[in-house]
Amino acid sequence: MPKAALSTGAVVGLALRIVDDRGPAALTLAAIAAEAGVSTPSLYKHVRDLAEVKALVSAAVIGELADRVSAAVMGRASDDAIRALLTEWRAYVREHPHRYAAVIQRPEPRAAEPGARLLDAINASLHGLGLDETTAVHVARCLRSTVHGFVSLESEGGFGLPVNLDESFELLVTMATAGLRAALQEG
C-alpha cells in the first residue's frame, strides 16, 4: 500500500483549514484533495462522502467549543458561571467565525459525543441553582438559543448598524442572567 499519506483525521484537518480560510461554502472534496496533493477520488478511501466530512467537521468544532466553555465555566457559579459560558462561547466564535458557521445543528450521531460535552458544560454553569431535571433542560435551551442567536448573526454579519457589538453582547448577558434569576423566582 502506497505510504499512507492521508487518514480520516488528516482529511478533517485539511477541511478545517479550508473552512477557516475560505468559508464553509468552499468546503468541497475537490478542494480538500487539492490541498492534500491527491486526486479527489482518493479521499473516498478515508471518508464515505462529503456529507461525512461535514459531519466530522461539525463534531470537531463542537468539541473545541465544548472544551473552551467547559474550562471557562469550571470553578464558577451562578451569574458568574453563566457570564463565563456566554462570553467564552462568543470568544470562540469570534476567533473562528467560519468554523462556527460550518456547524450542522441537526443532531447527528458523529457529533453526539462532543454535543453531549457541550451540553454538560451548559449544565455545569447551572449547578447550584437547584434546578430539577426538566427545568434544567428548559434553561439550557434558552441559554443556548441566546448565545447561538447572537453569535451566528454576528459571525454572518447579520448586524448592520454601526453600533458597538460588545455593548450589545454585554446587555445580552445581563438580560440572560437577570432574566433567569427573575424567571426562576416567578415560576
Next chain:
Amino acid sequence: MPKAALSTGAVVGLALRIVDDRGPAALTLAAIAAEAGVSTPSLYKHVRDLAEVKALVSAAVIGELADRVSAAVMGRASDDAIRALLTEWRAYVREHPHRYAAVIQRPEPRAAEPGARLLDAINASLHGLGLDETTAVHVARCLRSTVHGFVSLESEGGFGLPVNLDESFELLVTMATAGLRAALQEG
C-alpha cells in the same frame, strides 16, 4: 416574443414553493425551471443568477415575517408587546420552517426594505420604554438574537431532548421580558 409565461415574481413564487416542499438545499435553477415547465437557461431572462433568486427569496420571507410581526405588535406595549413579537415570530417560523431556514442573514440590498420593516416592528414593540437611540439598537439586537437563536435551532431540529418546546419558549419569553426590565433598571 413567445407569450411571456414567466416573470421575476413568478420565479420567486416557484422558488418559495420548492423551498417549502423540499427545503432550501433543493432550491436550484434546474428545479425552478422544471416546476415552471421551461428550460433552465430561460430563467436568466428574468433573474441574474441563482444568488439573486436566493436574495429575492430571503427578501420575500423577511417581508412576510415583518408583516406578521408588525400586526402582532400593533396596539400592544411593554412586556405584552415583546411577548407578542417573540411569539408571532416563532409562529411564523413554525408555519414555514424551510422558508426561514432559506433566509440569508447577511445584509443585502434587495432585502434592505423588508429588513427595515422587520426592524421597525421590533422597535415598535419597544415604544414607550423611553429608550435612547443607541440603547434601542442594543435591545433590538438582543431580542432578535434571542428569537432567532431559538427558532433557528428549533426549525433545524437542533433540540434533541424529548422535553416540551412550548414550555422552553415560554421560559425564553419570560427571561427576555424580565431580563430586559432588570437590565434597563440597572444600566
Next chain:
DNA sequence: CTCATAGGCTAATGCCATTAACCAAACGGC
C-alpha cells in the same frame, strides 16, 4: 406592414460528487 425586441430554445463549457476498474507497495504468515 415591418422590424426591433422580449422571451423562449439548444448546444457547449466547466465544476463538482460519486462510482468503477485498475495497480503497486507494504505487511503478515510461512
Next chain:
DNA sequence: GCCGTTTGGTTAATGGCATTAGCCTATGAG
C-alpha cells in the same frame, strides 16, 4: 526472504448543476 492479500492510491466515466453563447420567433410599437 517469498507470496498473496490488503490498502491507498490512480485514471476514466457518469450525471447533476450553473452559466454563457447563439439562435429563433411571435408580438407589439410605429
